[in-house]
Amino acid sequence: xxxxxxxxxHVNPVGTVLCEACGRPIEGNQHLDGNxxxxxxxxxxxxxxxxxxxxxKSIIDKxxxxxxxxxxxxxxxxxxxxxxxxxxxxxxxxxxxxxxxSRNPSIYYEDQYGIFGLIFxxxxxxxxxxxxxYLVIIALIGISLxxxxxxxFIPLFKxxxxxxxxKHISFLSRQRxxxxxxxxxxxxxxxxxxNLKKQRFKxxxxxxxxxxxxxxxxxxxxxxxxxxxxxxxxAAILRVLxxxxxxxxxxxREEQKPIVIPGTKGQYYIENKDFILETxxxxxxxxxxxxxxEGMIPSNFQTDIVVYQSGEKSVPGAEAELEPILDDSxxxxxxxxxxxYTVYQSGYQLNxxxxxxxxxxETSDSEEVALDTFTVDLAAPEPEYNLENGFRVVVDKYYxxxxxxxxxIPASETNFPRNPAYVFIVYPPNxxxxxxxxxxxxxxxxxxxxxxxxxxxxxFEMHDVSGLTVKYDRSLPLFGLGxxxxxxxxxxxxxxxxxxxxxxxxxxxxxxxxxxxxxxxxIKKDIxxxxxxxxxxxxxxxxxxxxK
Amino acid sequence: xxxxxxxxxxxxxxxILYLIATLFFGAAVRDKRTDKKLHTTSEKIxxxxxxxxxxxxxxxxxxxxxxxxxxxxxxxxxxxxxLGMCMIFAFIIIYFYYRLSFLGLFALPITMIIxxxxxxxxxxxxxxxxxxxxxxxxxxxxxxxxxxxxxxISFVAGLMYLIKEIDQTVKSKxxxxxxxxxxxxxxxxGFIGITSAFNMMNYNAAxxxxxxxxxxxxxxxxxxxxxxxxxxxxxxxVMNPWFETPGWLQGEDAxxxxxxxxxxxxxxxxxxxxxxLIIRKRIGAAIQxxxxxxKADLLDEVGYRSVTIGFPVxxxxxxxxxxxxxxxxxxxxxxxxxxxxxxxxxxxxxAAYLHLRLSRGWHGEKSAWLAVVGFGIIMFNLIVVNLxxxxxxxxx
Ligand code: HEM
Numbered sequence: 004x005x006x007x008x009x010x011x012x013h014v015n016p017v018g019t020v021l022c023e024a025c026g027r028p029i030e031g032n033q034h035l036d037g038n039x040x041x042x043x044x045x046x047x048x049x050x051x052x053x054x055x056x057x058x059x060k061s062i063i064d065k066x067x068x069x070x071x072x073x074x075x076x077x078x079x080x081x082x083x084x085x086x087x088x089x090x091x092x093x094x095x096x097x098x099x100x101x102x103x104x105s106r107n108p109s110i111y112y113e114d115q116y117g118i119f120g121l122i123f124x125x126x127x128x129x130x131x132x133x134x135x136x137y138l139v140i141i142a143l144i145g146i147s148l149x150x151x152x153x154x155x156f157i158p159l160f161k162x163x164x165x166x167x168x169x170k171h172i173s174f175l176s177r178q179r180x181x182x183x184x185x186x187x188x189x190x191x192x193x194x195x196x197x198n199l200k201k202q203r204f205k206x207x208x209x210x211x212x213x214x215x216x217x218x219x220x221x222x223x224x225x226x227x228x229x230x231x232x233x234x235x236x237x238a239a240i241l242r243v244l245x246x247x248x249x250x251x252x253x254x255x256r257e258e259q260k261p262i263v264i265p266g267t268k269g270q271y272y273i274e275n276k277d278f279i280l281e282t283x284x285x286x287x288x289x290x291x292x293x294x295x296x297e298g299m300i301p302s303n304f305q306t307d308i309v310v311y312q313s314g315e316k317s318v319p320g321a322e323a324e325l326e327p328i329l330d331d332s333x334x335x336x337x338x339x340x341x342x343x344y345t346v347y348q349s350g351y352q353l354n355x356x357x358x359x360x361x362x363x364x365e366t367s368d369s370e371e372v373a374l375d376t377f378t379v380d381l382a383a384p385e386p387e388y389n390l391e392n393g394f395r396v397v398v399d400k401y402y403x404x405x406x407x408x409x410x411x412i413p414a415s416e417t418n419f420p421r422n423p424a425y426v427f428i429v430y431p432p433n434x435x436x437x438x439x440x441x442x443x444x445x446x447x448x449x450x451x452x453x454x455x456x457x458x459x460x461x462x463f464e465m466h467d468v469s470g471l472t473v474k475y476d477r478s479l480p481l482f483g484l485g486x487x488x489x490x491x492x493x494x495x496x497x498x499x500x501x502x503x504x505x506x507x508x509x510x511x512x513x514x515x516x517x518x519x520x521x522x523x524x525x526i527k528k529d530i531x532x533x534x535x536x537x538x539x540x541x542x543x544x545x546x547x548x549x550x551k
Numbered sequence: 552x553x554x555x556x557x558x559x560x561x562x563x564x565x566x567i568l569y570l571i572a573t574l575f576f577g578a579a580v581r582d583k584r585t586d587k588k589l590h591t592t593s594e595k596i597x598x599x600x601x602x603x604x605x606x607x608x609x610x611x612x613x614x615x616x617x618x619x620x621x622x623x624x625x626x627x628x629x630x631x632x633x634l635g636m637c638m639i640f641a642f643i644i645i646y647f648y649y650r651l652s653f654l655g656l657f658a659l660p661i662t663m664i665i666x667x668x669x670x671x672x673x674x675x676x677x678x679x680x681x682x683x684x685x686x687x688x689x690x691x692x693x694x695x696x697x698x699x700x701x702x703x704i705s706f707v708a709g710l711m712y713l714i715k716e717i718d719q720t721v722k723s724k725x726x727x728x729x730x731x732x733x734x735x736x737x738x739x740x741g742f743i744g745i746t747s748a749f750n751m752m753n754y755n756a757a758x759x760x761x762x763x764x765x766x767x768x769x770x771x772x773x774x775x776x777x778x779x780x781x782x783x784x785x786x787x788x789v790m791n792p793w794f795e796t797p798g799w800l801q802g803e804d805a806x807x808x809x810x811x812x813x814x815x816x817x818x819x820x821x822x823x824x825x826x827x828l829i830i831r832k833r834i835g836a837a838i839q840x841x842x843x844x845x846k847a848d849l850l851d852e853v854g855y856r857s858v859t860i861g862f863p864v865x866x867x868x869x870x871x872x873x874x875x876x877x878x879x880x881x882x883x884x885x886x887x888x889x890x891x892x893x894x895x896x897x898x899x900x901x902a903a904y905l906h907l908r909l910s911r912g913w914h915g916e917k918s919a920w921l922a923v924v925g926f927g928i929i930m931f932n933l934i935v936v937n938l939x940x941x942x943x944x945x946x947x
Binding site: 037045047073074076077080081083084087088090091094095097098132250283287289290292293294296297300301302303304334335336338345347349472474479482486489490493494497498521522523524544546 | 618619620649673675676677678679680681682684685687848849852855856859860862863866867870871874878879880881882884887888889892893895896899900902903906907909910911936
């Protein structure tokens with residue numbers, strides 16, 4: 004195959020369907036754009052030579068053709084669409100509710116949704132959006148985007164640059180909008196030009212042949228938006244690298260010593276000064292009805308935090324100097340920032356126990372006069388307490404979050420002191436006879452029923468816990484850039500249209516044809532306005548009915 | 552009079568105006584060639600009433616904003632009403648570009664269904680929970696609704712195209728599917744009718760049922776055909792449920808919602824049956840002659856055009872602004888929560904539509920079907936995903 008020289012003298016690349024300069028259909032290539040047996044020419048890419056349509060020998064050619072096909076692209080999009088839908092049938096693993104029977108997916112799905120749940124889980128749909136095959140589909144879309152864009156953009160760009168005002172008659176008559184006028188005067192032509200200019204058409208004239216064109220840039224819209232999409236996909240890939248992305252979740256207890264923020268290599272510490280939960284006032288007339296209906300509605304979740312930077316350690320092993328660098332309130336929708344990190348209010352736990360004070364009294368004493376007291380610090384419970392008046396209390400068992408399991412055996416639901424309970428062994432002064440006591444909130448059980456001494460809760464302190472997400476995400480600007488380019492591209496391609504009008508002089512009159520890539524209603528209006536005041540025949544829409 | 556009654560009064564007025572405007576558009580479509588002047592006059596009255604109606608809705612919106620202190624787009628009632636407003640807005644824009652009065656014949660009644668449907672949800676002014684307290688909420692929600700409103704026009708044009716073009720002389724798959732679409736619209740009307748009827752009677756039946764270790768009380772506003780799973784009726788002197796909602800129907804208040812669906816289907820089916828009995832043909836076939844003077848290719852063009860205009864707006868609101876807000880509120884711009892996924896599905900769908908339009912053979916009827924399905928996906932996201940596949944955005 005060699006380059007094709009057209010009658011008009013222009014040399015076209017192999018595979019050209021319509022001569023880049025004069026638009027004459029090139030024999031033998033018409034099947035490439037499906038122009039055979041059609042009256043109208045396929046103008047989607049202006050009949051340019053596209054690699055995907057031209058070469059089909061090597062395996063690379065075949066792959067290229069495959070990915071540049073719109074049909075394949077649409078299939079990929081549809082597959083991604085259907086897969087995405089499937090993932091919403093049941094909750095994804097991360098959305099299994101906290102109050103579920105079990106958050107273990109192998110139990111949850113079957114228990115909750117029966118056989119369908121089991122299948123859903125076994126097919127791995129509970130983590131569908133991170134599954135390898137979903138990612139492969141997305142990656143294929145990405146490849147397809149790159150190849151299809153290259154396949155079309157370059158030839159189209161060249162063709163539109165080379166186009167001439169003078170077009171072959173068969174090019175004009177096979178446009179969707181077309182008319183012939185037998186007699187046209189020079190004044191009419193001039194009026195036509197003025198009218199076109201008024202509508203911001205750029206006009207090119209060659210020997211009486213005229214090309215009026217506007218908004219060519221809108222043709223690049225799809226390629227711009229595809230670039231945006233590719234940038235977004237690249238950003239998603241880069242985010243896997245730790246340089247770009249880090250996320251940690253920390254529980255920070257109120258009024259405790261600053262704790263190191265995980266993921267910061269010990270550089271930063273955080274302290275929770277106060278956690279605040281506020282609700283909308285019931286007294287507010289505006290909201291009375293809604294609150295009566297739905298119950299209390301929270302109005303604010305907030306953590307007052309201090310972030311410290313740790314200084315040089317003076318001696319290895321010694322505690323580092325902490326220097327406060329940020330004193331801020333983190334709220335929902337108002338994260339706090341320091342260095343490259345952002346802190347989000349993500350969760351909370353109300354009323355954990357900080358410390359509990361117990362007293363010992365005689366079982367028979369109805370006044371419950373304290374013989375001795377001791378305080379358990381729940382952050383650091385001690386194994387044994389030796390009390391002033393000679394009692395010795397050994398902590399035999401400790402359940403931070405006490406409950407009775409299915410078999411009626413005491414257990415701890417979590418490791419957090421939300422509902423602490425203990426088995427204490429009490430040694431009275433000067434005695435080796437131990438008494439066993441079980442003490443919890445609202446419980447005091449004497450296993451043998453023969454204890455002489457009894458334990459009671461005298462006092463306690465509580466605190467709230469904030470769940471904070473600490474993260475940085477350096478891929479955000481890249482996502483933003485991609486999204487912005489995408490938006491520019493779609494707006495460019497959708498809100499403007501590339502309109503062209505050709506005039507071909509005949510003996511006494513003209514032939515006129517028009518083409519736009521979309522919004523035919525708009526170009527017809529343009530032409531109507533342009534021929535106003537002249538006798539030029541309005542173009543006829545030759546759209547073929549088989550396109551319905 | 553307090554501001555809140557001004558607000559709901561304005562909404563109600565708008566609703567009535569849309570109804571009257573529909574009649575005028577109807578008169579305009581029944582074009583008797585002989586009387587061109589009458590035709591344009593009724594068209595003008597129709598569009599004027601529509602615009603006054605839109606002003607009414609804007610008054611509703613602003614006054615409610617003043618009362619609650621936040622833009623009224625934060626629960627199901629408010630969002631859907633706002634969506635209705637955007638649909639009318641989109642209709643007006645397209646009207647002035649193409650001067651197509653017949654679009655109003657469908658756009659207005661369907662918008663009315665949406666607004667009426669919205670008012671079946673609790674309409675109390677509710678305060679905002681912390682996650683919604685962000686300007687990005689307004690920006691995101693309003694842009695999404697605007698995009699969906701514009702895409703709605705493509706649905707209207709597509710539906711009209713199908714009614715006009717599908718051969719009604721023989722029964723075919725196409726006529727059946729078209730009737731299904733119309734039937735679904737009728738089911739919505741059935742839902743609105745039956746809910747309003749029992750609301751007016753102040754019907755109430757309370758149930759208690761266990762859920763995750765707690766006992767929850769729920770109030771049925773419609774007689775319980777399907778009671779809650781393992782529920783017990785508390786109210787006396789009301790109908791006992793015929794059966795229990797199956798346990799695999801999950802989510803908050805699954806029983807009550809399931810019961811509502813049953814009632815809507817029953818009422819809708821009866822309504823549809825009655826209409827069929829009266830007109831003695833498919834509803835599509837009955838409407839078809841009205842559209843005799845419409846140009847099918849213009850309908851196709853309008854449908855495609857609204858997608859090209861609506862798609863960028865939807866992308867901006869439903870994906871980009873949504874992601875920005877999610878980043879600020881939760882620290883993650885994308886979380887694969889069902890609502891987000893369905894926004895992505897909608898986006899994929901319209902992307903596929905746009906690419907299919909590039910090739911020959913997908914214009915006209917196939918496009919029209921796609922436009923109908925596309926709007927179906929939007930409604931699915933709004934209704935089913937909100938009420939059933941509850942996620943973070945769950946409203947009601
Ligand atoms: C989710 C992914 C995609 C999105 C959101 C997207 C978006 C778009 C949009 C908005 C247009 C403009 C359509 C118009 O002007 O009517 C377009 C055009 C186009 N897209 Fe995509 N696209 C995607 C994937 C793909 C893929 C995978 C292919 C691969 C074959 C592809 C091939 C094309 C082609 C060939 C055009 C027409 C270009 C032209 O008219 O010059 N797109 N795309």
